[in-house]
Amino acid sequence: MDRDDILLKVNAAFAKILEHSNFNLEDTTTAADVDGWESVTHMLIINEIEQVFNIKFKLMDLMGMNNVGDLLRTITAELNTK
Amino acid sequence: MNFLERLKHTIQEYSTHNAFFIKETYFKYEVLNHEIIKIRQALQTRMTAKDNYVGLVVHNDIHTYAAIIALWLEGKAYIPISPDAPAVRNTAILKSTDTTFVIDVAQTSVYEANFTVLNTSYLEFQDFQLQESTFNPDAIAYILFTSGSTGTPKGVSISFDNLEGLITAIKADKAHDIYPEDRCLQMFELTFDFSLVTFLYPLLHGACVYTIPKDQIKYLYVFKLIVQHKLTYLVMTPSIINYLQPYFNEIHAEAIRYCCFGAAPLLHDVLRKWENCIPNATVYNSYGPTEYTVTTSYYKLSGTTHLQTKNGVIAIGKPMQSIDAIIVDENHNEIPNNTPGELCLAGRQLTTGYWKNPEQNAKAFFEASHEHQTKRFYKTGDLCIKADSGVFIFIGRKDFQVKIQGYRIELGEIEFQARKIITDLNFTVLDVDLDTGDKTLLLVVESAIGFDDAPVLTHLKTTLPDYMVPKHTMCIAELPHNRNGKLDRGQLRTYFKNKSNG
Numbered sequence: 001m002d003r004d005d006i007l008l009k010v011n012a013a014f015a016k017i018l019e020h021s022n023f024n025l026e027d028t029t030t031a032a033d034v035d036g037w038e039s040v041t042h043m044l045i046i047n048e049i050e051q052v053f054n055i056k057f058k059l060m061d062l063m064g065m066n067n068v069g070d071l072l073r074t075i076t077a078e079l080n081t082k
Numbered sequence: 083m084n085f086l087e088r089l090k091h092t093i094q095e096y097s098t099h100n101a102f103f104i105k106e107t108y109f110k111y112e113v114l115n116h117e118i119i120k121i122r123q124a125l126q127t128r129m130t131a132k133d134n135y136v137g138l139v140v141h142n143d144i145h146t147y148a149a150i151i152a153l154w155l156e157g158k159a160y161i162p163i164s165p166d167a168p169a170v171r172n173t174a175i176l177k178s179t180d181t182t183f184v185i186d187v188a189q190t191s192v193y194e195a196n197f198t199v200l201n202t203s204y205l206e207f208q209d210f211q212l213q214e215s216t217f218n219p220d221a222i223a224y225i226l227f228t229s230g231s232t233g234t235p236k237g238v239s240i241s242f243d244n245l246e247g248l249i250t251a252i253k254a255d256k257a258h259d260i261y262p263e264d265r266c267l268q269m270f271e272l273t274f275d276f277s278l279v280t281f282l283y284p285l286l287h288g289a290c291v292y293t294i295p296k297d298q299i300k301y302l303y304v305f306k307l308i309v310q311h312k313l314t315y316l317v318m319t320p321s322i323i324n325y326l327q328p329y330f331n332e333i334h335a336e337a338i339r340y341c342c343f344g345a346a347p348l349l350h351d352v353l354r355k356w357e358n359c360i361p362n363a364t365v366y367n368s369y370g371p372t373e374y375t376v377t378t379s380y381y382k383l384s385g386t387t388h389l390q391t392k393n394g395v396i397a398i399g400k401p402m403q404s405i406d407a408i409i410v411d412e413n414h415n416e417i418p419n420n421t422p423g424e425l426c427l428a429g430r431q432l433t434t435g436y437w438k439n440p441e442q443n444a445k446a447f448f449e450a451s452h453e454h455q456t457k458r459f460y461k462t463g464d465l466c467i468k469a470d471s472g473v474f475i476f477i478g479r480k481d482f483q484v485k486i487q488g489y490r491i492e493l494g495e496i497e498f499q500a501r502k503i504i505t506d507l508n509f510t511v512l513d514v515d516l517d518t519g520d521k522t523l524l525l526v527v528e529s530a531i532g533f534d535d536a537p538v539l540t541h542l543k544t545t546l547p548d549y550m551v552p553k554h555t556m557c558i559a560e561l562p563h564n565r566n567g568k569l570d571r572g573q574l575r576t577y578f579k580n581k582s583n584g
Binding site: 030036050 | 297299300301302305306309321325326328329332333487516518520522548553554555
């Protein structure tokens, strides 16, 4: 799965949990840039992404995620280990 | 020695110890003390004896914590207001208390137009001796505003004696003791009274308080503090473990020796799994309304083989020493054990009442004879049963008050604001359960042709704190009603759940 495909699914996961799509996810996007992305919705988005990609993040990886770029890299790494 | 004298003593005795870890920086007790002195000097220079209540814009920084202690040492009360809540709501809160003075670290405070603002971020140390104030137990230590069903927040005033009562009651059970080497979690915003336990109690014992930066995902940051800083003493909401649950197999925190939950129902099955992550900890559940100064009861969970639960929710335990807790019927008569009724509380920690709100005070407090004495009781609105063991079990709310992220919310206050925008449709706001066991708010609008929720959500965001703005909206052709003609919230919740899962 290439990066664009991953981003497409990540966008859908954000839109589903946040119930809007007024955002443009880029590598540098953080929670502060997206309306409604905060502690609770972050955990729900992570859970949704795990289900969509059929992967399981490690807590240590989640702890180190600072922006969408980190998220996409971690998804790619998890997909590569499958 | 009262708690403020003890606090002063601890700050001196542990001056070289770390007092706070805030945004990846340690602050020693001597730094905290320096900040307290600077703020006190400014207060003594600029405030009059009439200024007893001070608005405090609560940021996650050393200045804000120092300001609380400085105000107390001056015998003043703080009224915490969130920098993230709409300024118009905060201003209305402050004006209702006749406050003229606000403390804020922001360079340009939005409160300058209406109040005298003391900026605590650039205060200079002045060369003059502080005047010591006398400790007045009846003076107000803080006023917290909680959601009100009529659209106006209710102020709960807590005196220094109420606080002294809380600390005395906690200290009576050594199991809750904190030691100077402890590293304690402070995950609460200072507008939330649970923060009193999580910052004041550690400071009274020379321990270090670890806070959560606002720009962090709190569940993951708590884990980071546990792993990287080996926290030893946790007081937190159940939501932390609810959201960390999928990753429990990665958590093995041997340093944690104490873990206490509160502010929301604790689920039995999650708790039992969490206990495996913290093998050396003694675990408690706790309970307490703002009106009874933070904490009323504890329930020790570690080592209890048959935990008392109701619908999978763990009991709230036995009241602390010298607290009168009774279960009553509609006429304020005590009812037998194992019978559901309203939990009512009397004792030293009980607030003097809602701020300038005689109508609410008449509803929420009553006098009754208990153990041969006439006592003033507070009606918590929480339905409980008292088991024969003396343990109290929470069953549910009596009214439309719900808890979201630990904050008490009157759904009526949200509907009051929403009604200003939704003028021609039926709607309701209700709490719904997420799969994690936490609650979220849902706005349901009756419309067969759809509904644009943007205007009402924009209005709610500008008039209410974020935790009161519904995170979900749903349209339904016809709102369901039960046989008595009342709105059927249960059916709406089921409909929302099916819609979310489908």
